[in-house]
Amino acid sequence: MRLPPGLRKAASVAIAAVGIVAVWALAAAALGKPFLPGPLRTFEAFGALIRDGYLGRHALASASRVFWALAASFVPAAALGLAAGRSRRVDTFVSPLVYILHPLPKVAFLPIILLVFGLGEASKIILVGLIVFSQILVSARDSSRRVPGQLMDSVRSLGASRLDLALRVVVPSALPDLLTSLRVSLGTAVAVLFLAETFATETGLGYLIVDAWARVAYAEMYAGIVALSLLGLGFFVAVDIAERLLCPWRSYRP
8 A cells, every 4th residue: 555645755754763863872872971962861851841831932933033034035036036037138137146146155144144234133034035035046047947938939829928928837837946946945044044043142943052052951952953953844844735735746646
């Protein structure tokens, strides 16, 4: 009996998680050092942090920063990238920005962002938004260029307007690549968010991890790392669900 694709993916993730925990337990037992507590102690600390609401508060702060960064950057980046892929005039403006700014690690902009926007929420959201914006812009531009010209001509011959071509041909063709790019950018964004949350803040999983490290509360530190990993996994699952809803043809298996 074949399991549905969703259950197969969940089973593979569960098997990988069990393997990681097993290696973790062996490493902790072999080293016997306080800085590497075993999975059992870490999960006990994880449960305690959940029960007193401490972990949930920090996880919600991190998740909200990623969400607002995504909400602010995804649509404009996708629109500009799709337009650049189909219009030489727009691409003349966009290409230099891509070639100059995209290869730069976005975390290098953190000191500038902090100077301009201060140490509050805005600077963290803007930093994460830069990562998502850059990745989506490049992916949208390249995937838009790959739309076959024959397909565009065929739909145009049926009386489609420029808006129809954009909504019915270009966007559906580029959407799978955009969602794949979103997975990559969210993984990077969660990693960079950890760094951003170590600066002048008292909320977020990055703060929780560094604070636990400073207090030599290693079990809590690893519990925060597990929570950060679960946050990234949650975003991946959300993108998978969005892909199944928006790109049902991608889920087809003969």
